[in-house]
Amino acid sequence: MKTFTIIGTGLIGGSVARDIRKTGTDAHLIGVEQNADHAARALELQLVDAVLPLSEAVAQADVVLLAIPVTAIQQLLPQLLDLVPPQAVVIDFGSTKSLLCEAVKDHPKRAQFVAAHPIAGTENSGPEAALEGLYQGKMNIICEKEKSSEFALEVALELFDLLGLKTVFMQAEEHDKHVAYISHLSHVSSFLLGxxxxxxEKDEKNIFMLAGSGFASTVRLAKSSPDMWAPIFEQNAFFLSHALEEYIKHLQKFQECLQQKDTAQLYEMMRQANQIRPVLDGITQGASAK
Amino acid sequence: MKTFTIIGTGLIGGSVARDIRKTGTDAHLIGVEQNADHAARALELQLVDAVLPLSEAVAQADVVLLAIPVTAIQQLLPQLLDLVPPQAVVIDFGSTKSLLCEAVKDHPKRAQFVAAHPIAGTENSGPEAALEGLYQGKMNIICEKEKSSEFALEVALELFDLLGLKTVFMQAEEHDKHVAYISHLSHVSSFLLGxxxxxxEKDEKNIFMLAGSGFASTVRLAKSSPDMWAPIFEQNAFFLSHALEEYIKHLQKFQECLQQKDTAQLYEMMRQANQIRPVLDGITQGASAK
Known part of the structure; x- marks a missing residue:
């Protein structure tokens, strides 16, 4: 029987727990959770069999999963590798990768760590947001795989297979740059639209009356947890700031055309933006995102 | 039997046709359609019983529905009121209202016209995009109702009831200002994110690999038709430009905090944006948008 220690029993960690349960894998699930309400809820929902203090939970683990905000991962990771038994594998699910990899690059147990980022989530958070099948068919990025041992990669890939993730490999900086544009910028655009x-609109009745499905879809990510996202933005500030600059430039150009009544140019920009359709259709067909 | 003349047999007009058919209302449906492919497709899909030239189609109409781009409505509306029989009612479904109302404010047949805006749509277009039930439970705004005759309002409300729309009343300028922020800005933010x-990302494979459900949701509206949206943006340029300015200011403030590593302030902005959740939940409960 394998023991999984899940640090952080919210949307991300809790969904992993649900899938391990669902597949009937013979597993013991231990939670580590600072928030007492979340700990109680994770036990009630049977996401985990027990909630234990960190050192105790890690001492028993075959696999340790880090599913907490990325700044917390950065702080905890070196200490966690100090604690971890020699055959255990540590996997993180953080949305940024450079600073996390940097934090343990010279750690004697670096090979026991696999830096991963499954591209999955919802705008909800906490143990109650945990979903069966959240990861099914989604993409997963492993960074700096050359620094993980073959054994650690095997154990991690076994878990990713169980979750239904499709794994590709990337360098950490390359990962952070691309997710700044494709994932993090979407979140910023939505937060600030909201x-x-x-x-x-000081009178919220107007929003209520005039919002259609388009507004609801575009602003959905504005409901996301600041506890999760503030650390991601902080860690990826360099690339995200560049992405924001590009986005603002595009918006300013659009505004200029609007003020100059240059409808032909507005039309052209929208026609170009329409090219996202075949790309997204490819994504849907490839089932990397729903 | 009532004759409905639907000018524009795409997503908006075609969806109205589908609902009239569905309810078994004894109706003759005539389409007016400049695009020959759309005309043929609308007939094949039995959205309409016939496609006729404008003057012929209008001469037979009890109700004339304008479901074409807003600049085309603005141009056509005065001429259409000239042509329309004395008992017929003209309703437009355009997403802007000030310039349309302005175009016929002194027309002798102004009372036969009802200026409406059902808050419904999808990112698709053309006759094939027409959906049964598109309007069910959605909000509808009638502008300048005091300029429409009681008879015209009754006929329009009968159609809106059939479609399942909930109608409220507003002045045209007030309408345009609010939809600039709530609907049109969402579309611009999504088009320019895309x-x-x-x-x-010159290599679209990266978008394909790294896009999750969040990106797909935020960028969905970037697939919308420029033929429909360029005219809306042109007509609502004044209010939309203000909305864009506010949005850009918010993004710039966020970028500054990012560069200054002021994570506390980023957190606070996101926490405030989270307040969109209860507003949207209200929207969902009120079934004004899905």
Whole structure:
């Protein structure tokens, strides 16, 4: 029987627990959870069999999964590798990778660690947000695989297979740069669309009355947890700031055309943006995102 | 038997046709369609019983529905009121209202016209995009109702009831200002998110690999038709430009905090944006948008 220690029993860690349970894998699931309400809820929902203090939970583990905010991963990871038994494998599910890899690059147990990022989630958080099948068919990025031992990679890939993830490999900096544009910028655009509309429409009844499915879809990510996202933005500030600059430039160009009544140019920009359709259709067909 | 003349047999007009058919209302449906392919497709799909030239189609109509781009409505509307029989009612479904109302404010047949905006749609277009039930439970805004005759309002409300729309009333300028923030800005933010990502990620494989459900949701509206949206943006340029300015300011403030590593302030902005959740939940409960 394998023991999985899941640090952080919210949306990300809790969903992994649900899938391990579902597949009937003979597993003992231990949670580590600072938030007492979340700990109680994770036990009630039977996401984990026990909630234990970190050192005790790690001492028993075959696999340790880090599913906490990325700044917390960065701080905890070196100490965790110090604690971890020689045959255990540590996997993180953080949305940034450079600083996490940097934090343990000279650690004597670096080979026991696999840096991963499954591209999956929802706008909800906490143990109650945990979903069976959250990872099914989604993409997963492993960074700096050459620094993980073959054994650690095997153990990690076994878990990723169980979750239904499709894994590709990338260097950490390359990963952070691309996710800044494709994932993190989407979140910023949505957070600030929500904030702008709330700031301007003091009477929320108007939002209620005039919002259609388009607004709901575009602003969905504005409901995401700041506890999870503030650390991601902080860690990926360099690339995200570049992405934001590009986005703002595009918006300013659009605004200029609008003010100059240059509808032909507006039309052309929208026509080009339409090219996202075949790319997204490819994504849907490839089932990397739903 | 009532004759409905639907000018524009795409997503908006075609969906109205489908609902009239579905309810078994004894109706004759005539389409007016400039695009020959769309005309043929609308007939094949039995959205309409016939496609006729404008003057012929209008001469037979009890209700004329305008479901074409808003600049085309603005141009056509005065001429259409000239042509329309004395008992017929003209309803437009355009997403902007000030310029359309302005175009016929002194027309002798202004009372036969109802200016409406059902908040419904998808990112698809053309006759094949027409959906049964598109309008069910959605909000509808009638502008300048005091300029429509009681008879015209009754006829329009009968159609809106059939479609399942919930109607509220607003002045045209007020309408345009609010939809600039709540609907049109969402579309611009999504179009330009799509364009920015396409411009930067020259290798679309990266988008395919790294896009999750969050990106797909935020960028969905970037697939919308420029034929429909360029005219809306042109007509609502004044209010939309203000909305964009506010949005850009918010993004710039966020970028500054990012560069200054002011994570506390980033956190606070996201926490405020989270307030969109209860507003959207209200929307869902109120079934004004799905």
């Amino acid at each position: 904030l702008t509309v709330l700031d301007v | 364009l920015t990502v396409l411009d930067v």
